[in-house]
Amino acid sequence: MKVKKLTEMALLTAAALIIFVIELQIPYPFPIPGIKPGFANIITVYAVYHYRAHEVALIAAVRILLGAVFTGNFMALIYSAAGTLLCLVAMIPLKKLIDEKHIWMTSVIGAVLHNTGQMIAALILMQTPQLLVYYPFLIVSGCIAGAFTGLSAQFITKRLKASFGKGSSRD
């Protein structure tokens, strides 16, 4: 791994962590477990389109792990790990089907699957099938949050091209 690439990935991870920690301070009007915008996934979606699969997985894994360390919420670690796993498994192959102008579509699918992963983790951990009633909320919030995250990723793609330089992010 080249130093430049390592630095880029570290920068992206740091940016994702900052977004993640700040996001936790925003109060939400929806008192439903698992519903939040997930702005940190702007970075994940961006990374899916500009880095290789294992590099994206690394960025996401470090962010989730350090996010849990910074917030002290290790139950959330299990949920976000389950969600991110399912989300990446879908988004990484999808980038071949959906081009960079339609990142928001990949992002919506990723977000809905992210919430599906969380739902499955919660069902396994809590053994309470009644939790499924939250699933419709999670689908709706996943679609909205995913579209927003994806559009943001589309916008930062243009900006980051200027700072990261052409070609360097692909080798």
Place this chain on the structure above:
Amino acid sequence: MKYKIIGGIIAAVFLIGVIGTILVITAQPKNTVRIVSDGEVLYTIDLGTAKDDTLVIEKDGHHNTVEIKDRMIRVSEADCPDQTCVKMGWLSSSSMPIVCLPHGLVIEFTDETGDVDALTR
């Protein structure tokens, strides 16, 4: 063309979500409530006859304080990090339980009659 198909799938999923959400929100409350911790039913309470009360449910050194007042039930205080259970307020929909994910606590409406447990409590 493929973007129309993908867009259509996304729109369909979104619509299903919206319809499901409306169904969940509009479900009527019932009389009997049960408090479940990690799949184990701790209390079954008939709200129609229950007196105002405060229950402290402890698990692994953490606690949720459950308040029963005016035939309604809520989590009034908890030491979980996200406080979602507290923010959910009074239990109002029969298909949307109050959940504290960190402590594995669920408060929900149920069809069972709560007489037996309410007496033994």
